[in-house]
Amino acid sequence: MNTGTGPGAITPDGSPVEFYLLLDADDEAEVIASAVPAGASLLELGSGVGRVTHALLAKGLSVVAVDESAEMLAHVRGAETVQARVQELDLGRRFDGVVLASFLLNTPDDGLRRAFLAACARHVAPGGSVLVQWQPYETHERWAPGMGRTTGPIGIVMDRVERVEPHLFSATMRYTHGERAWTQSFESRQFTDEELAAELGTAGLVRDRFLTEDRTWLRAVPAGQ
The missing domain is CATH 2.20.25 (N-terminal domain of TfIIb)
Known part of the structure; x- marks a missing residue:
């Protein structure tokens, strides 16, 4: 495997850039757009090459795309990009929606998972939502x-x-x-729904509802909202 730069690179989490450039968006953009207001501002954590980013932009949403891989971000067009590790991100800004996709919630590292969720919580605006993709x-x-x-x-x-x-x-x-x-x-x-609720709670978030029949997408909001 190529771990250098360019389309053939492999990112730190093992993602092959060249392959992800071949993929079109599935229904992720539709799911995300259905859960936020028209024209909403979105923070997309772990955007990769922009597969979903570009579909969100086409729907009239404003997107800031974050990824730790410069090789991935080099392919994002039309969105503000930020190269950073999600768990360390602090832009000093808040968004109508924060997207945590790619099943990052299911990482086995408890500290890392909770840092991901904390990053979501500190960037979501009052009245906004955190949109999470997970493996039930x-x-x-x-x-x-x-x-x-x-x-x-x-x-x-x-x-x-x-x-x-x-x-x-x-x-x-x-x-x-x-x-x-x-x-x-x-x-x-692997988490039960009760364990999921506890993980969200570490960042002051509560599940609002599942967004898809297979339960792989959910909407969370700040507690008390």
């Missing part, structure tokens, strides 16, 4: 090698999955485009 408890139970999807020349398939602790999973995804292939390994912590 039941989703982990369905994980198995071979599951995934193929759309045209692009394949995203779980190559390996292992339950290393009762509620901690280790997995490897295999990405393909024609003859090219990439792998990305990660760990994911």
Whole structure:
């Protein structure tokens, strides 16, 4: 794997830049836009190459895109970009919506997870919302090698999955485009809804509602709002 610069680079979390440049937005932009006012200001944490950023801009939303990878941010167009680690971010500004996608909530590192949520809380405006993408408890139970999807020349398939602790999973995804292939390994912590509420509570946030039928997107708001 190439860990240098340019489209072939691999970011610190193992994301292959070249592959993410091939992907179009799924329904993420629609989900996010449905949960904020028209023309809202958004802080997108972990924007990557702008796959969702560009779709949000097309919907008339104002986006500040944050990522720790300069290689990823180099491909974002039309949005203000900030290269920073999410857990350390403090822009001194607040937004109508803060987006924490890419299942960052499921990191097994308790301190890191709570730092992500704290960053969300300190950037959300009064009356605003935090939009979180996570892997629900039941989703982990369905994980198995071979599951995934193929759309045209692009394949995203779980190559390996292992339950290393009762509620901690280790997995490897295999990405393909024609003859090219990439792998990305990660760990994911499994939470019940009650544990999710407790994690949100560490940052003074409460779940307002789930935004999708599969429960992978939720809207959280500051407690007391």
